[in-house]
Amino acid sequence: xxxxxxxxxxxxxxGTAAVAHEAPSDHGCSAPSRPADVxxxxxxxxxxxxxxxxxxxxxxxxxxxxxxxxxxxxxARAAADEWNLFVRDELNAPSDxxxxxxxxx
Numbered sequence: 001x002x003x004x005x006x007x008x009x010x011x012x013x014x015g016t017a018a019v020a021h022e023a024p025s026d027h028g029c030s031a032p033s034r035p036a037d038v039x040x041x042x043x044x045x046x047x048x049x050x051x052x053x054x055x056x057x058x059x060x061x062x063x064x065x066x067x068x069x070x071x072x073x074x075x076a077r078a079a080a081d082e083w084n085l086f087v088r089d090e091l092n093a094p095s096d097x098x099x100x101x102x103x104x105x
Contacts, residue, residue: 029057
C-alpha cells in the first residue's frame with residue numbers, strides 16, 4: 001500500500017477519535033397543563049394562549065437546531081474540501097482521489 005494511503009487511514013482513525021461533540025441544549029419550553037372540562041372560558045382561553053406560546057417556543061428551538069445542523073454540514077464539507085486539496089497538492093494523489101469515498105448502494 002502506498003505511503004499516502006497509510007497516512008490518510010491514520011489521520012482518519014486518530015482524527016475522528018479526538019473529536020468531541022457537544023450535546024444540544026434542552027429546549028427549555030414548558031408544556032401547559034390542560035384545564036378540567038368544567039373550567040370557565042377565561043381559564044380555557046389562557047390555556048389556548050399558553051399552547052400558542054409553547055408551539056412558538058418549540059418552533060424557535062427547532063429552527064435554531066436546523067440552522068446549527070446546516071452550519072455543521074457546511075463546516076464538514078469545507079473541511080473535506082480542504083483535506084482533498086491538501087492530498088492532491090501535497091501528497092501528489094490523482095485529481096480523482098476518492099475522498100470522501102463514493103457511497104455504495
